[in-house]
Amino acid sequence: MPNVIIIGANRGIGLGFAKLFSKHGDWKVYATTRNVQDLGELGNIDENISIYQLDVVKSDDVLNLSREFENKNIDLIIHNAGVYGHNMTREEVMEVNSLAPFKVIDSLMPALLRGDHKKIAILTSQMGARNGGKTPTGVYGASKAALNDKFRIIESEWRKRGISSLVFHPGWVKTDMGGSSAPVEIKESVMGMYGVLEELCLENSGRFMNWKGMELSW
Numbered sequence: 414m415p416n417v418i419i420i421g422a423n424r425g426i427g428l429g430f431a432k433l434f435s436k437h438g439d440w441k442v443y444a445t446t447r448n449v450q451d452l453g454e455l456g457n458i459d460e461n462i463s464i465y466q467l468d469v470v471k472s473d474d475v476l477n478l479s480r481e482f483e484n485k486n487i488d489l490i491i492h493n494a495g496v497y498g499h500n501m502t503r504e505e506v507m508e509v510n511s512l513a514p515f516k517v518i519d520s521l522m523p524a525l526l527r528g529d530h531k532k533i534a535i536l537t538s539q540m541g542a543r544n545g546g547k548t549p550t551g552v553y554g555a556s557k558a559a560l561n562d563k564f565r566i567i568e569s570e571w572r573k574r575g576i577s578s579l580v581f582h583p584g585w586v587k588t589d590m591g592g593s594s595a596p597v598e599i600k601e602s603v604m605g606m607y608g609v610l611e612e613l614c615l616e617n618s619g620r621f622m623n624w625k626g627m628e629l630s631w
């Protein structure tokens with residue numbers, strides 16, 4: 414049975430992924446949340462989901478998570494955790510959205526390299542597209558642009574190690590971040606991304622995709 418680890422799975426799109434993979438039946442699901450004392454819906458999906466504590470910007474948490482996977486394999490990493498940045502400094506937003514995904518993925522790399530599928534997906538945003546080379550003006554867009562830049566550099570190294578990866582724009586999705594006027598339902602977004610992940614392989618690795626399977630420009 415393949416397994417997936419979903420980083421930031423307690424609400425929004427991450428919770429949607431946890432529900433989708435666990436209902437699918439042929440996936441073992443590992444999920445992370447910042448607050449294991451208050452799992453909310455994540456605690457009621459399926460008793461077979463294994464849940465781990467992780468604040469992506471806390472190095473002790475990242476180290477502890479990597480220790481949990483010292484003797485396990487991972488087939489697919491979905492790094493979903495992200496912030497829009499309300500009431501946060503630019504540095505804090507950059508830390509969560511641009512730097513933490515690579516630190517977390519790095520810490521799980523030995524487990525991923527032992528897995529059969531060796532796939533990585535990171536949630537970015539179309540707001541991080543540079544459109545004509547310009548850095549987006551808002552902090553959120555700039556942080557996702559920085560994430561995309563780093564992804565493009567590191568992806569070729571990952572591919573040499575047999576890992577296929579992509580970054581996703583999930584759509585404008587009805588979540589706490591996307592708001593209630595967002596046109597895309599969580600279920601629609603995650604089902605679309607699931608289909609794209611099924612097709613992900615070394616030959617098409619390195620792309621910026623949306624939830625409908627369309628390739629976006631950087």
Ligand SMILES: NC(=O)c1ccc[n+]([C@@H]2O[C@H](COP(=O)([O-])OP(=O)(O)OC[C@H]3O[C@@H](n4cnc5c(N)ncnc54)[C@H](OP(=O)(O)O)[C@@H]3O)[C@@H](O)[C@H]2O)c1
Nearest residue numbers: 421425426447468469494495536538585586588589590591
């Ligand atoms: N919704 C949209 O329209 C949209 C559009 C484009 C891209 N995205 C991207 O899609 C991803 C998911 O978005 P969403 O709409 O589901 O957002 P959301 O509803 O605000 O949920 C964000 C998730 O990230 C987690 N998180 C935030 N900071 C974290 C940290 N330091 N450590 C660990 N987990 C942390 C949150 O955990 P807590 O509950 O502990 O805060 C929560 O589980 C994000 O990367 C976002 O940028 C969303």
